């Protein structure tokens with residue numbers, strides 16, 4: 502089955518978790534694109550009254566174009582549920598996000614949500630994190646110094662570039678550095694180190710955050726509950 506069909510199957514299933522009256526967080530990415538379509542369909546057909554906050558201007562535009570109410574997170578009460586994609590999820594339900602350079606906003610929304618669901622195709626489920634490069638959002642001022650520090654730590658940093666060779670800029674005009682660290686045996690230790698590096702605004706390790714994972718598989722959709 503085509504990978505997009507698996508993403509859509511997971512997204513369609515996750516949209517069923519949305520309930521009338523909910524304050525909902527919407528993630529970013531190609532899987533979330535299908536989710537927003539599925540949620541909008543439910544809003545239309547079942548006359549659901551939901552309010553959402555979004556983790557990117559892309560998702561916000563798609564949602565509001567489809568008639569979903571989008572508000573600023575600063576004006577939102579605690580979120581009932583956030584549904585987002587992920588780049589990798591390990592067997593302990595720890596994740597890497599930020600393939601779409603939106604992990605700072607995604608983490609802010611996730612930590613302000615009572616429940617988090619990730620929607621993925623089966624290729625994202627791994628034993629140990631690290632095959633996917635770990636994204637960092639980095640302040641441009643002094644970013645070469647941050648790069649040098651990461652190199653000295655053998656974290657194999659690489660500035661993310663656009664197709665025309667420019668440095669990728671996030672929503673907040675910061676740079677993205679991807680770490681090609683290989684297997685991440687101890688994600689909490691790495692996250693703790695990264696949390697203490699001045700100039701790094703946020704990293705893409707999402708630890709102890711997800712409650713449920715909805716996986717699009719060749720054999721059907723599987724829903725797994727994380728032990729939290």
Ligand SMILES: O=C(CO)[C@H](O)[C@H](O)COP(=O)(O)O
Pocket residue numbers: 528529530531532533585586587588597598599600601602603604607
């Ligand atoms: O973290 C993200 C964006 O920053 C996305 O959730 C992640 O990259 C998954 O994207 P996709 O659904 O397109 O595979």
